[in-house]
Amino acid sequence: MSVLVVGSIALDTVKTPVEEHADLLGGSASFAAVGASFFSPVRLVGVVGDDFPEEHIGFFRDRQIDLEGLQRAAGKTFRWSGEYHWDLNTRETRSVDLNVFEHFSPELPPAYRQSEMVLLANIAPKLQSQVLDQMDKPRFVIADTMDLWINIANEDLRALLPRVDLLVLNDSEARQFTKETSLIRAGRQIRALGPRFVAIKKGEHGCLLFGEGAFFSCGAYPLEDIHDPTGAGDTFVGALAGYLSAQSGTVGFAELRKAVVYGSVVASYNVEAFSLGRLRSLKREDIEGRYGMFRRMSHFEAFE
């Protein structure tokens, strides 16, 4: 089964206290699609300008990502530039140039409309809803969001939630959205707005997953060196979606737990290099190796 991934495709400039790189492949859909491609075929919907390097198109193709839904528009590709603080936990956006992304309207090729697994990567909730309007009856819908939409498109986001099976957001966003200090109460409140499942990402502290009467706490992989956190959340949700897509039957809490771990594993690799650099050489066996490490670091009974 294919995962349909819709989101932004960008050229990033990223500065850390140690390095700075320009014109990197970025955007929520790029990270998510590549993350998913380790587990499942992927269909990508997004837009790029006429300056978008062929090399990146080639990379998507090498990852077996279907590009029928990729729009090419006259003008420049979406550009984002950000700078990380010394601890790499916080960053400042230096500039955003929407360019061709400003008038992006996701249009699904007919073949995409029956996709059973849908990942609405981080874009405006109105566009996320527009994707669902074009779909037949997806088996499982995942949506990612961010503080910007909670601030400027709160109603659109709330309208989307009942159509979503899993909402993914980070801890500060969950607190901001619900006005709750307790992440446990925040997760529960967001579930009450519609999604059957909610995943709250906590950066270096891992991730919390909420379901009906079910709760899972996933630690973060103990990385010593992080080079570029950009796209970690997108890679996480992409790999999660890819793993779920490769499973048969209904998505239950047991599968979601494992999907969260696989998402964390692929994200942990992604931050080891700038942009998608580390994922270019990543192998499925690397993923399985680190998945085993997650088991050893999380289980405290019969853990070997």
Place this chain on the structure above:
Amino acid sequence: MSVLVVGSIALDTVKTPVEEHADLLGGSASFAAVGASFFSPVRLVGVVGDDFPEEHIGFFRDRQIDLEGLQRAAGKTFRWSGEYHWDLNTRETRSVDLNVFEHFSPELPPAYRQSEMVLLANIAPKLQSQVLDQMDKPRFVIADTMDLWINIANEDLRALLPRVDLLVLNDSEARQFTKETSLIRAGRQIRALGPRFVAIKKGEHGCLLFGEGAFFSCGAYPLEDIHDPTGAGDTFVGALAGYLSAQSGTVGFAELRKAVVYGSVVASYNVEAFSLGRLRSLKREDIEGRYGMFRRMSHFEAFE
């Protein structure tokens, strides 16, 4: 086997955004001894003044805590007063009156010197070393510490570390002590200073445990209502020590994982009421119930 617990015994005044209570039983040794008493016999070394309520003595006795090492001095008991901010994650100390604790010198009754499990709860590292000077050959030594000692008694703390099997401290203290932003590197660096094991507490994000080539990440129990976080860390390390004390044989990483979970369980109960209120009615079956919940929330394979 008994756990020897040495630390402070205090009368606390605690203010949260919702409530304020005065003259509560507090101090690192009180929380730690009661936490340990659910698993193992306990021997308590500390000092109280002549104002110390008999009721608290009765509570220790009810918990089967041996009080031969409890000193009673003329004067007032150590008093601490603190106020929590709205999110209960940060607090300010409003006042500290050392009183009889100012000249506390831990003296071990002869029967205590052969204790095999020693918990040096949070007091000055010089006093912690003084305890070890009086002991025969403990099987396992645990030390807790805090930012104050890292600041004003750094050399004493470093001198203590090679004599300790497990050092417990919180995340900001680990960063402060090592000048490392990565907790993974911080944990590794502290191990290099002597302790075979290091536990870094992360409050609402759980706990990380480091050993020789081994790592364990423990989530925090998903509490929705926290009433008083005072003593959570002391209760954690107390229950951890009590659990280890009740096991036979060498303490290895497998036992320590479980001990960390039991510590987290008892601490999660303790924060549900002011002072030691919740532990007064806590039963071993409650502990086992929540231990099972930790298993369900942490394991992602064969978790039922």
